[in-house]
Amino acid sequence: MTVTKKISHGTGSHESSEEYKIITYSIGIYEVKVRLTPSDKFVGIEEVKVNQDFLSHKQKIAKKGLIDLEKYYRD
Amino acid sequence: MFYEKKQDPALRFGDIVTGFILTTPEIKTPIIHIKDKLYNIDVNLSSFSVILTPCCSIGQNQVTLTPLLQLNIDRTLFRVPYFVEDMLRINFEVEPVKAIPPAKWERLEKEEQNEIIKAKNTFAYLSYFIYDGNEHLPEYSFKIGNDEITTNQYLIDFRRSYTIKCEDIVTSKNAPLHSKILQLTVPIRNQLREKISYYYGRIPAEDTCY
Numbered sequence: 658m659t660v661t662k663k664i665s666h667g668t669g670s671h672e673s674s675e676e677y678k679i680i681t682y683s684i685g686i687y688e689v690k691v692r693l694t695p696s697d698k699f700v701g702i703e704e705v706k707v708n709q710d711f712l713s714h715k716q717k718i719a720k721k722g723l724i725d726l727e728k729y730y731r732d
Numbered sequence: 733m734f735y736e737k738k739q740d741p742a743l744r745f746g747d748i749v750t751g752f753i754l755t756t757p758e759i760k761t762p763i764i765h766i767k768d769k770l771y772n773i774d775v776n777l778s779s780f781s782v783i784l785t786p787c788c789s790i791g792q793n794q795v796t797l798t799p800l801l802q803l804n805i806d807r808t809l810f811r812v813p814y815f816v817e818d819m820l821r822i823n824f825e826v827e828p829v830k831a832i833p834p835a836k837w838e839r840l841e842k843e844e845q846n847e848i849i850k851a852k853n854t855f856a857y858l859s860y861f862i863y864d865g866n867e868h869l870p871e872y873s874f875k876i877g878n879d880e881i882t883t884n885q886y887l888i889d890f891r892r893s894y895t896i897k898c899e900d901i902v903t904s905k906n907a908p909l910h911s912k913i914l915q916l917t918v919p920i921r922n923q924l925r926e927k928i929s930y931y932y933g934r935i936p937a938e939d940t941c942y
Contacts, residue, residue, distance in 0.1 A: 724828045724847070724851040724852075724854055726828055726831050726832065726854065726855075726856045726857075727858060729831075729832045729833060729836045730808045730811075730833070730857065731808075732808075
């Protein structure tokens with residue numbers, strides 16, 4: 658579980674600033690980011706994404722951002 | 733635990749076996765014309781080999797194997813302190829920054845170093861899988877620089893796989909089980925399966941548009 662704090666500023670004539678926190682939960686193959694007030698009152702769902710660890714071999718191989726280490730072992 | 737204490741009565745993917753000859757054909761160039769018919773076939777009775785045929789496909793009088801090799805076949809392994817501490821780390825994805833020889837790291841530009849630090853975990857030495865020591869595997873010694881290293885860990889190289897026909901291999905269970913020396917545990921067999929799948933499943937840049 659990870660916690661992030663953010664400050665939200667509304668728009669319009671009735672601006673309100675409210676501090677809230679985002680907590681990440683692992684549920685099955687998903688990671689769900691939930692927005693809560695400082696007193697742990699549910700505000701909403703921030704994001705739902707697939708947990709990378711549950712990707713298939715094919716999906717893992719296709720993901721970007723991998724470094725080719727082999728070149729560092731050649732003279 | 734690396735090896736099963738109680739083995740299955742069947743040949744399995746990743747098993748260490750003995751008694752299978754190792755053949756290495758060698759040609760200077762592909763034999764297209766009859767005048768190019770120069771070739772050698774090296775035949776050795778390999779002490780130990782590893783089964784690379786997936787369990788469900790073992791049978792029909794043939795099996796794919798790769799020889800068990802000593803670690804000093806690739807001395808660059810010993811340039812990476814992270815692997816020297818524990819060679820088995822080569823078998824799973826690691827932080828790239830830990831898998832680079834320090835001498836190479838120092839010569840990299842800052843930009844490349846930062847890219848490596850931020851990169852995802854990945855496999856190192858893609859074609860290798862390390863087999864842990866066991867009483868059934870003989871010790872051997874070699875020198876790396878001034879250090880004398882004695883070990884009974886071995887490695888396999890996916891690039892050296894070969895197929896052998898064997899009349900006694902009918903199915904994975906109806907097979908010469910007396911040739912079986914060691915069997916991997918399920919988690920280690922999964923590691924081998926993941927790494928060899930990754931090795932064969934890499935998509936080259938020129939194919940990524942399909």
